[in-house]
Amino acid sequence: RIECVAVAIENWTWVFPREYCEKDADLLEALVDILHTCDNTSWNGQYDYTAFECDKLFKSAALRRYWDVSDPPVMNLQSDARIKRKLLEADAAADLATAANLIGMGGHKQEAHTVLKAICDELRKYRMSFQKTPTGRTRPPITPVYIKPAELSQATWDKWFEYLDVGFDEEKFAYRFMPKDILWRYCARDAFTTWHLEDWCNTRLILDPGLAMIWEEVAKSAMWAYCEMRMNGMPLDKGGLQLFAQYLETEIKQVQAKID
Numbered sequence: 001r002i003e004c005v006a007v008a009i010e011n012w013t014w015v016f017p018r019e020y021c022e023k024d025a026d027l028l029e030a031l032v033d034i035l036h037t038c039d040n041t042s043w044n045g046q047y048d049y050t051a052f053e054c055d056k057l058f059k060s061a062a063l064r065r066y067w068d069v070s071d072p073p074v075m076n077l078q079s080d081a082r083i084k085r086k087l088l089e090a091d092a093a094a095d096l097a098t099a100a101n102l103i104g105m106g107g108h109k110q111e112a113h114t115v116l117k118a119i120c121d122e123l124r125k126y127r128m129s130f131q132k133t134p135t136g137r138t139r140p141p142i143t144p145v146y147i148k149p150a151e152l153s154q155a156t157w158d159k160w161f162e163y164l165d166v167g168f169d170e171e172k173f174a175y176r177f178m179p180k181d182i183l184w185r186y187c188a189r190d191a192f193t194t195w196h197l198e199d200w201c202n203t204r205l206i207l208d209p210g211l212a213m214i215w216e217e218v219a220k221s222a223m224w225a226y227c228e229m230r231m232n233g234m235p236l237d238k239g240g241l242q243l244f245a246q247y248l249e250t251e252i253k254q255v256q257a258k259i260d
Contacts, residue, residue, distance in 0.1 A: 006191035013188045041079035041198045046226040084201035103196040112186035120170035
């Protein structure tokens with residue numbers, strides 16, 4: 001579920017909260033037009049591409065808007081600032097918070113991440129409040145600051161509890177409860193940072209025709225392949241996989257024999 005979308009170009013950023021898009025068909029249509037017709041970049045775009053394709057609000061809007069195109073993608077992803085940055089600096093840390101230092105936006109995530117941690121703690125404690133202690137005692141209820149249990153159905157909570165019980169990170173559900181002003185600022189700053197990182201990368205690729213060619217002929221194809229694999233999985237040759245497993249088993253036995 002996408003809670004908020006931000007689009008940036010140069011020093012302008014527009015924020016499209018989900019609740020506004022759900023109520024205003026024209027606003028949703030305008031956002032889908034931007035996503036579909038403009039050449040978009042992203043930071044680690046495989047996640048954004050997949051999120052738009054899987055979120056029914058945006059996918060349905062794209063199908064209505066471009067009904068004459070067979071299964072139009074919501075997002076016209078043409079670049080990935082994370083891959084470009086790794087192409088330029090292979091040993092650089094691959095998170096947006098680190099890369100933001102290049103353009104003077106370091107620390108822009110601190111406000112949101114502080115609140116996010118608190119929400120995750122509340123979700124963890126709220127889940128535990130329904131479980132007995134190791135000695136069989138009932139845990140006291142919590143008084144949450146951020147999460148609003150009554151806003152969601154019990155069926156939704158039960159499903160989330162299932163995920164949490166098998167080890168899913170609370171962060172997967174925490175953005176639902178982030179205060180809107182903080183969420184919107186966070187989204188806007190990420191988009192603003194990503195545009196300027198893309199610009200930073202492009203300026204350097206212009207100076208290195210070899211790397212620019214690698215981006216166009218290799219890295220961009222890999223970017224789309226990541227998106228397709230994340231959407232559809234990856235086909236494997238079962239026979240080839242079994243042969244590879246046998247090869248590895250033989251290699252392991254030889255190494256084990258040498259060790260012995």
